[in-house]
Amino acid sequence: MKPSFRVGLRALQEGDAEALYAAIEASRPQLKRRLRWIAAVRAPEDCREFIRGRALAGERLEELVYGVFEARRGLIGIAALQNLRKNPGVAEFSCWISAPSRGRGLACQAGRLLVALAFKNKGLRRLYARLEPSNRPARKVIQKLGFRYEGRLRHAKRLNGRWVDQECWGLLKSDRNKRGS
Ligand SMILES: CC(C)(COP(=O)(O)OP(=O)(O)OC[C@H]1O[C@@H](n2cnc3c(N)ncnc32)[C@H](O)[C@@H]1OP(=O)(O)O)[C@@H](O)C(=O)NCCC(=O)NCCS
Numbered sequence: 001m002k003p004s005f006r007v008g009l010r011a012l013q014e015g016d017a018e019a020l021y022a023a024i025e026a027s028r029p030q031l032k033r034r035l036r037w038i039a040a041v042r043a044p045e046d047c048r049e050f051i052r053g054r055a056l057a058g059e060r061l062e063e064l065v066y067g068v069f070e071a072r073r074g075l076i077g078i079a080a081l082q083n084l085r086k087n088p089g090v091a092e093f094s095c096w097i098s099a100p101s102r103g104r105g106l107a108c109q110a111g112r113l114l115v116a117l118a119f120k121n122k123g124l125r126r127l128y129a130r131l132e133p134s135n136r137p138a139r140k141v142i143q144k145l146g147f148r149y150e151g152r153l154r155h156a157k158r159l160n161g162r163w164v165d166q167e168c169w170g171l172l173k174s175d176r177n178k179r180g181s
Pocket residue numbers: 030031034035093094095096097098101102103104105106107108109129130131135136137138139140141
């Protein structure tokens with residue numbers, strides 16, 4: 001039986017800036033471990049600017065950034081398809097969830113919605129995800145979404161003052177068809 005979805009995705013609006021800032025503040029140390037841009041977010045105004053920038057990037061079809069919303073808590077994270085113009089039909093999958101909302105399967109639910117949107121509505125054929133080998137929760141999420149391991153890039157990214165490896169994971173539209181999803 002498929003799970004009943006407790007989260008929804010929608011494009012961010014400027015009015016979401018305060019809630020986005022609150023979601024970041026609630027998990028700043030956890031997010032800082034994984035996401036380089038967190039340090040640059042210092043006030044709700046930075047989130048407003050981020051949302052404006054993403055709207056423009058969406059219009060140019062460079063990236064599609066959605067808020068992850070839960071009925072009770074409102075905005076709890078972000079799910080995005082990025083680097084859409086580098087290689088038509090291909091996008092980078094990414095997602096984060098605010099710390100107080102983690103561990104309840106919500107990232108998996110948001111991820112399933114994003115994958116369905118990518119393949120059914122946006123006509124994409126391949127999604128890829130990059131993650132540090134130490135990022136066990138993210139690996140679990142993308143494995144559950146059906147991504148396959150494709151290899152490891154050594155010292156591919158500088159994060160918090162040190163070089164880190166990146167695992168490469170990929171999901172093809174045809175993989176999903178084989179799984180019957
Ligand atoms: C990765 C992330 C989105 C997962 O969020 P989440 O809400 O905890 O994910 P879910 O509740 O859907 O959990 C998914 C699975 O990971 C498991 N998990 C959660 N934390 C874990 C941990 N520390 N170690 C191992 N597994 C873990 C959960 O148990 C669950 O598996 P299960 O259903 O078999 O129990 C969240 O940790 C995050 O925002 N991290 C920072 C951003 C990031 O790394 N993004 C990369 C994604 S592309």
